[in-house]
Amino acid sequence: MSLTPTKQPIIPRIKRETIRKLLARGERIDGRRFDEYRPIKAYLNPIPKAEGSALVRLGNTIVMTGVKIEVGTPFPDRPEEGVLQVNAEFVPLASPTFEPGPPDEFAIEAARVVDRNLREPRAVRLEDLVIIPGKKVWIVFNDIYLLDHDGNIIDAGMLSTMLALNTARIPSIVSIEGDNVVVDKRNKDKKLGINLNVVTVSIGIINDYLLVDPGLEEELVLDGKITIGFDEKGRITGIQRTGMHGIPSNMIDNIISLASRKAAELHSYLREVLNNPTTYSKTLAEIMKSEG
Amino acid sequence: MMHEKPVLIREDGLRHDGRRPDELRPIKMEVGVLSNADGSAYVEFGGTKVLAAVYGPREVHPRHLALPDRALLRCRYHMAPFSTMDRKSPAPSRREIELSKVIREALESLIFVDLYPRTSIDIFIEVLQADGGTRTTGLTAASLALADAGIPMRDLAAGVAVGKIDGVLVLDIDEVEDEYGEADMPIGYAPSIDEIVLLQLNGVLSLDEFRQALELAKKGATMIYKMMKETLHNKYLRILSEE
Numbered sequence: 001m002s003l004t005p006t007k008q009p010i011i012p013r014i015k016r017e018t019i020r021k022l023l024a025r026g027e028r029i030d031g032r033r034f035d036e037y038r039p040i041k042a043y044l045n046p047i048p049k050a051e052g053s054a055l056v057r058l059g060n061t062i063v064m065t066g067v068k069i070e071v072g073t074p075f076p077d078r079p080e081e082g083v084l085q086v087n088a089e090f091v092p093l094a095s096p097t098f099e100p101g102p103p104d105e106f107a108i109e110a111a112r113v114v115d116r117n118l119r120e121p122r123a124v125r126l127e128d129l130v131i132i133p134g135k136k137v138w139i140v141f142n143d144i145y146l147l148d149h150d151g152n153i154i155d156a157g158m159l160s161t162m163l164a165l166n167t168a169r170i171p172s173i174v175s176i177e178g179d180n181v182v183v184d185k186r187n188k189d190k191k192l193g194i195n196l197n198v199v200t201v202s203i204g205i206i207n208d209y210l211l212v213d214p215g216l217e218e219e220l221v222l223d224g225k226i227t228i229g230f231d232e233k234g235r236i237t238g239i240q241r242t243g244m245h246g247i248p249s250n251m252i253d254n255i256i257s258l259a260s261r262k263a264a265e266l267h268s269y270l271r272e273v274l275n276n277p278t279t280y281s282k283t284l285a286e287i288m289k290s291e292g
Numbered sequence: 293m294m295h296e297k298p299v300l301i302r303e304d305g306l307r308h309d310g311r312r313p314d315e316l317r318p319i320k321m322e323v324g325v326l327s328n329a330d331g332s333a334y335v336e337f338g339g340t341k342v343l344a345a346v347y348g349p350r351e352v353h354p355r356h357l358a359l360p361d362r363a364l365l366r367c368r369y370h371m372a373p374f375s376t377m378d379r380k381s382p383a384p385s386r387r388e389i390e391l392s393k394v395i396r397e398a399l400e401s402l403i404f405v406d407l408y409p410r411t412s413i414d415i416f417i418e419v420l421q422a423d424g425g426t427r428t429t430g431l432t433a434a435s436l437a438l439a440d441a442g443i444p445m446r447d448l449a450a451g452v453a454v455g456k457i458d459g460v461l462v463l464d465i466d467e468v469e470d471e472y473g474e475a476d477m478p479i480g481y482a483p484s485i486d487e488i489v490l491l492q493l494n495g496v497l498s499l500d501e502f503r504q505a506l507e508l509a510k511k512g513a514t515m516i517y518k519m520m521k522e523t524l525h526n527k528y529l530r531i532l533s534e535e
Contacts, residue, residue, distance in 0.1 A: 001368040002392035004400065006357055105393040108386045120475070120495045224401075226491065236502050239477070239493035244400035246487030252506060256499060 002105055007097050011220045019221050023209045029217060035258060037213045037265070042159065042273045043282045044167050051188060052168025055287055056160040059215060060150035065142060065160040067168040069192070071131065071181045072139035082129020082137040086115035088144040088157060095149040109242070110154050111144060114161055117198045117229035117238040124165060125193030131173065136181050138170060140192065151216035154227050158200040159266065166274055168192040198237050199266040201259040202227040205247060210255060212262055226255055230263035297472045300457040307469070313462040316452070316512055321523040323440040331441025335433040338466055339423030344433035346441040349411035363408040367396035369430055371419040391427045398431055398480045398489040404444045413443060424467035425453045428478045431490060432516060439524055447482035449489050450516035454479070454509040456497060461505050463512040477505050481513035
């Protein structure tokens, strides 16, 4: 059952008013322009043991995604395809309001939004993941791990997911005897096939103002939020409206145009990182030292 | 098992069930269908059959969940085990958890929640038979049940899904069109205040297609909204005539 959230972080009324008042002067609480993302820093392969991994800092939000690739059985209705499984964990170390336990509706929603934006444009080449048709396929487990929550988890999660999948390598198969597949996980030879990259852009709405990449304090005073996915060809790959207020329908056009412009920026950053893997590969110790 | 993709748009331009691209399925609505609930509604979009019940505003259990300045909204979207081709486990799936959330958020924006502090308003949606568009049918039914319960709202939300099938944008897709189509875009629309309260897109659309899809969805939702108002109106006429 879905409940009106009761455990949101408290935001003082004075700050709430400040955030809203500043908007009228064209300013945001952290000094950004309305259409400006917080600084983004991406790192590849912080977890060498995973088949693929990436860590993204979006301002103070930190999200890590780890990819594990294992042998499993295909879905009966898709015998000629591997399986992609996206999961998100909002672990309690990431926020004073998170509690241990199975993923809540926010984590489930975030994972499903990322999943749909990958699945619908066929971003991952699942058809390449068949080992024995109908019996054994590769299962790609994409786990989004939120480490520090300062808002806009979905965009950071999508970005780290896309980077982790791009770095992922499939373990080598030692032998196949009947239905028994023996795998050597230390030996990863083939790259996971990616058809195209996808990013999401989240836009917060307060009165008539559109705020790109809302931070946590802004999220708490937003009227509503909308997350739109775009592939590298500029097509829309998914939409999710969230929040407790409706969106005036005459604002939708502006929201979509703004999101499409910001998506192009995220795609060029994504390309920059993927084209220079050595520059962006860091150990976890180095990342934790770098203070964002 | 994998089935061959059926023809979704026939040579005469009509859909697999003979509808025009901008045509809704036959819709049936009834309010006040359950005696225990404070408000209830039954809504049918073709083969999709949904019951919604509202309890409240009532005392919150457990009490620590009560909010001092507004009503607590609780919403459960649930599919009956027999509603689908293969039996669905009655335990809530990740899909149902997400849909409960998006429907709750759609209704949060419409209900005057600050009129009922320290209470809960509980909304239960049971999909009895699923044939595509269950979340939008559920939202429509929940809106009617809330109105039937006499809970003040800024507007009613009408739900409908637009799809892209064989390259054509169509209104109110059913299960076959959802399964084999290229995109499914459910929306919840409150026509009198011109607000979008639910919007999701599963699938790939160009910017232009999205704009057309949204217009088509609003047109469809406005037709559904008229039926909703008539349904409520008829209920009160019936009460009047019984007095």
